[in-house]
Amino acid sequence: MDYSVSEKFRNLKPSAIREIFKSLGAAGSISFAAGNPNPDSFPVEEMRGLADEIFGKEAVTALQYGITEGYAPLRKLVAERLKRVYGIGTPDDDLIIVTGGQQGIELTCKVMCNEGDVVLCENPSFIGALNAFRSLGARPVGVPLDGDGINLEELENALKNNKNVKFLYTIPTFQNPAGITTSLEKRKAVLKLAEKYGILILEDNPYGDLRFTGEDVPTYKSMDTEGRVIYCGSFSKVLSAGMRIGFLSANKELISKIVVAKQVEDVHTNVFFQMICAKYIERYDLEAHIAEIREMYRRKAGLMIGALEEFMPKEVGFTRPEGGIFLWCSLPEKLSLSEFVRRAGEKNVFVVPGTAFSTDPEEESHSFRLNYSMPSDEEIGQGIKILADIAREMLAEA
Amino acid sequence: MDYSVSEKFRNLKPSAIREIFKSLGAAGSISFAAGNPNPDSFPVEEMRGLADEIFGKEAVTALQYGITEGYAPLRKLVAERLKRVYGIGTPDDDLIIVTGGQQGIELTCKVMCNEGDVVLCENPSFIGALNAFRSLGARPVGVPLDGDGINLEELENALKNNKNVKFLYTIPTFQNPAGITTSLEKRKAVLKLAEKYGILILEDNPYGDLRFTGEDVPTYKSMDTEGRVIYCGSFSKVLSAGMRIGFLSANKELISKIVVAKQVEDVHTNVFFQMICAKYIERYDLEAHIAEIREMYRRKAGLMIGALEEFMPKEVGFTRPEGGIFLWCSLPEKLSLSEFVRRAGEKNVFVVPGTAFSTDPEEESHSFRLNYSMPSDEEIGQGIKILADIAREMLAEA
Numbered sequence: 102m103d104y105s106v107s108e109k110f111r112n113l114k115p116s117a118i119r120e121i122f123k124s125l126g127a128a129g130s131i132s133f134a135a136g137n138p139n140p141d142s143f144p145v146e147e148m149r150g151l152a153d154e155i156f157g158k159e160a161v162t163a164l165q166y167g168i169t170e171g172y173a174p175l176r177k178l179v180a181e182r183l184k185r186v187y188g189i190g191t192p193d194d195d196l197i198i199v200t201g202g203q204q205g206i207e208l209t210c211k212v213m214c215n216e217g218d219v220v221l222c223e224n225p226s227f228i229g230a231l232n233a234f235r236s237l238g239a240r241p242v243g244v245p246l247d248g249d250g251i252n253l254e255e256l257e258n259a260l261k262n263n264k265n266v267k268f269l270y271t272i273p274t275f276q277n278p279a280g281i282t283t284s285l286e287k288r289k290a291v292l293k294l295a296e297k298y299g300i301l302i303l304e305d306n307p308y309g310d311l312r313f314t315g316e317d318v319p320t321y322k323s324m325d326t327e328g329r330v331i332y333c334g335s336f337s338k339v340l341s342a343g344m345r346i347g348f349l350s351a352n353k354e355l356i357s358k359i360v361v362a363k364q365v366e367d368v369h370t371n372v373f374f375q376m377i378c379a380k381y382i383e384r385y386d387l388e389a390h391i392a393e394i395r396e397m398y399r400r401k402a403g404l405m406i407g408a409l410e411e412f413m414p415k416e417v418g419f420t421r422p423e424g425g426i427f428l429w430c431s432l433p434e435k436l437s438l439s440e441f442v443r444r445a446g447e448k449n450v451f452v453v454p455g456t457a458f459s460t461d462p463e464e465e466s467h468s469f470r471l472n473y474s475m476p477s478d479e480e481i482g483q484g485i486k487i488l489a490d491i492a493r494e495m496l497a498e499a
Numbered sequence: 500m501d502y503s504v505s506e507k508f509r510n511l512k513p514s515a516i517r518e519i520f521k522s523l524g525a526a527g528s529i530s531f532a533a534g535n536p537n538p539d540s541f542p543v544e545e546m547r548g549l550a551d552e553i554f555g556k557e558a559v560t561a562l563q564y565g566i567t568e569g570y571a572p573l574r575k576l577v578a579e580r581l582k583r584v585y586g587i588g589t590p591d592d593d594l595i596i597v598t599g600g601q602q603g604i605e606l607t608c609k610v611m612c613n614e615g616d617v618v619l620c621e622n623p624s625f626i627g628a629l630n631a632f633r634s635l636g637a638r639p640v641g642v643p644l645d646g647d648g649i650n651l652e653e654l655e656n657a658l659k660n661n662k663n664v665k666f667l668y669t670i671p672t673f674q675n676p677a678g679i680t681t682s683l684e685k686r687k688a689v690l691k692l693a694e695k696y697g698i699l700i701l702e703d704n705p706y707g708d709l710r711f712t713g714e715d716v717p718t719y720k721s722m723d724t725e726g727r728v729i730y731c732g733s734f735s736k737v738l739s740a741g742m743r744i745g746f747l748s749a750n751k752e753l754i755s756k757i758v759v760a761k762q763v764e765d766v767h768t769n770v771f772f773q774m775i776c777a778k779y780i781e782r783y784d785l786e787a788h789i790a791e792i793r794e795m796y797r798r799k800a801g802l803m804i805g806a807l808e809e810f811m812p813k814e815v816g817f818t819r820p821e822g823g824i825f826l827w828c829s830l831p832e833k834l835s836l837s838e839f840v841r842r843a844g845e846k847n848v849f850v851v852p853g854t855a856f857s858t859d860p861e862e863e864s865h866s867f868r869l870n871y872s873m874p875s876d877e878e879i880g881q882g883i884k885i886l887a888d889i890a891r892e893m894l895a896e897a
Contacts, residue, residue: 102727104611104699104750104752105611105665106610106611106756107609107612108613109609109613110609110759110760113759114759115758115759115762127578136564137564138563140558140562143559143562143563145558146563148554148558149555149558152547152550153547153550153551156543156547156550157547158547160543160547161538161539164526164538164543164546164740164741164742165538165541165738165739165740165741166534166735167741169513200598200743200765201766203763203765203766204764207763207764211505211508211634212508213502213503213505214505215505216614216636218505232762232763233763233764236759236760236763267503291831301502302539303537328500329500337564341563342562342563342564343562343563343564343565343767343769343770344527344769345765345766345767345768345769352502355502358502358504358508360510361508361511361512361630362508362634364513364627365601365627365630366602366605366631366764367598367599367601367602367605367743367765368601368627369628369741369743370743371742371743371769371772372741374769375770393639397612399505453704469530499835
């Protein structure tokens with residue numbers, strides 16, 4: 102049969118990263134391609150005890166339909182933590198539990214954008230968000246990312262030159278893929294531009310809890326006095342990614358629309374794991390748990406940066422993230438990224454080429470993303486050495 | 500701030516049913532308004548044991564990111580059961596796990612429909628599906644439902660009179676809200692019309708396992724030789740609704756597009772509960788468990804039908820479902836539905852007015868939906884007596 106799928110889906114491809122992810126796992130391979138948290142960050146034994154307790158005492162609540170807004174005790178606990186840790190939440194704000202941050206991003210666009218509306222994005226940006234916007238007929242327009250965040254001049258140009266810009270999608274802290282954190286000055290300037298041009302900001306902060314060096318920078322949402330910022334958070338990187346629990350904090354009026362959008366998408370998020378999260382926060386010390394994850398990632402990021410400094414030819418640049426799970430390497434322009442990625446794959450080392458994160462799929466890239474949360478300490482050293490050898494080999498040939 | 504939400508969401512309201520559901524639970528109230536399975540249908544102790552085993556032996560698989568298509572052992576087990584029980588699945592078909600049947604419905608529309616495309620629906624129909632279509636800019640067009648399924652003449656008229664009809668959305672077995680099952684003759688005729696006019700069929704079958712009297716009617720999908728039918732199923736009514744696990748079986752090409760759509764919506768469905776479902780099917784006798792649920796609902800439906808026959812004035816019509824969880828009552832046209840629902844609410848008996856299920860929100864209705872899976876046996880008798888008294892009272896006044 103000839104299936105006439107919608108225009109939006111005709112050309113939409115599966116995420117290159119998730120496709121790479123599927124082909125991994127061969128013995129002896131070293132993957133820097135993942136976006137996964139290290140499984141040591143899952144509090145398995147605590148969850149096991151809580152699960153048994155829920156099945157013993159509150160099974161009906163956990164297994165029956167729940168309300169779309171989310172499990173009330175979890176909504177309260179998340180709102181309290183956002184206020185305490187990030188200064189987020191005003192009396193005009195509300196909070197909804199979503200099926201992972203991905204759903205928070207998708208629902209925001211679904212509620213805000215008509216077909217053809219523009220979403221401004223850092224370039225490079227998170228492929229899952231870019232494809233979510235495309236899947237809804239919105240048009241992601243990229244703005245170059247500098248070392249301290251989005252380029253302000255280019256942002257204002259994009260605001261001037263595009264009609265129907267609805268919001269800026271940004272990952273201001275430990276950005277995916279670049280590992281960059283937007284400076285406070287830049288955040289203030291971006292907020293002013295958003296105000297001047299009347300757009301919203303979708304602040305995606307899945308890695309914000311994972312700072313292992315430097316000082317916290319205030320979130321956009323904490324500086325927002327007008328209800329202009331929609332804040333998207335997640336438990337994926339601190340409790341479990343597979344359970345799919347995230348949240349959105351925004352003005353009540355927007356959240357009420359997002360509730361309607363979520364109701365027709367999946368009715369509500371898995372109740373049992375919403376209860377697991379709530380009970381974990383009530384019973385255990387989430388901040389101490391996060392501190393342990395930070396320590397692990399500080400070590401792994403340090404090993405990777407150390408290996409890059411020691412082995413990588415100086416022609417290859419890389420970012421030095423202060424948190425999160427990624428860093429971003431850039432080859433000199435004379436080297437072919439696809440050739441580099443091919444040779445790395447032949448040696449069983451996997452990275453994600455920068456093209457996967459570009460707002461313009463036709464754009465050339467010389468960069469690639471490295472993940473340090475998943476590989477073992479040994480794999481980090483070995484893998485970077487292999488990548489450095491390939492870079493040196495290609496430089497000699499060039 | 501003035502939020503300029505998308506045109507599609509400007510007028511979309513939360514489901515009236517879920518709003519009614521939120522206000523329930525006052526002591527002494529009797530609710531026939533739910534769409535919930537009876538909690539006695541949740542195999543709590545079995546799940547408790549399986550959960551402990553998963554946390555003990557396979558915690559990392561359960562808590563880490565999974566693949567969008569779903570947990571492979573569950574996909575295989577569901578495909579095998581669909582083949583064995585329903586004759587569903589050809590070598591050209593594939594299966595994806597979704598976050599409840601609701602997501603299966605929404606994703607199908609998202610992948611198939613451009614804005615303005617038409618989805619034909621039984622009238623009345625499941626409000627969650629109608630709103631999902633509206634939320635994507637598709638236009639649900641209602642076709643009247645007769646006692647043996649959709650009206651064929653009106654279906655053909657709708658196919659002739661509407662441009663860009665993409666698919667027919669149907670709940671052929673124990674329909675929500677009407678409790679009606681489409682006859683085999685009608686299913687064959689509908690398939691022929693779909694072929695003649697080149698549309699797909701989205702067969703939603705959340706209640707199919709719950710037949711308690713009469714003979715099974717073949718699913719559309721089992722009679723589909725062309726890849727024209729997309730089949731949506733769910734574990735919500737047989738294992739747990741709150742876990743949000745459903746599935747779609749359709750032609751490979753369509754499933755591959757639906758995978759892309761799901762990836763940008765929630766990446767994948769909660770892995771832990773996909774594993775719970777798979778292990779439950781492997782370890783226990785799902786068919787025996789379903790047989791127990793059927794027995795419970797046979798009793799409850801029998802009590803409700805018995806009470807309606809005994810107490811309800813003969814001017815009030817009602818359907819006699821052979822399975823599922825709903826029946827459908829119709830007041831004589833001279834009685835006001837809203838007045839009836841108001842008086843019932845005053846006596847703490849809750850029903851869902853038919854207006855909530857209409858494809859045309861402006862359409863007048865004289866019908867209401869009764870659920871028998873949730874109320875206790877005693878509540879069924881008491882509640883129907885109260886409704887019958889109100890009907891008699893209103894008939895005397897008319």
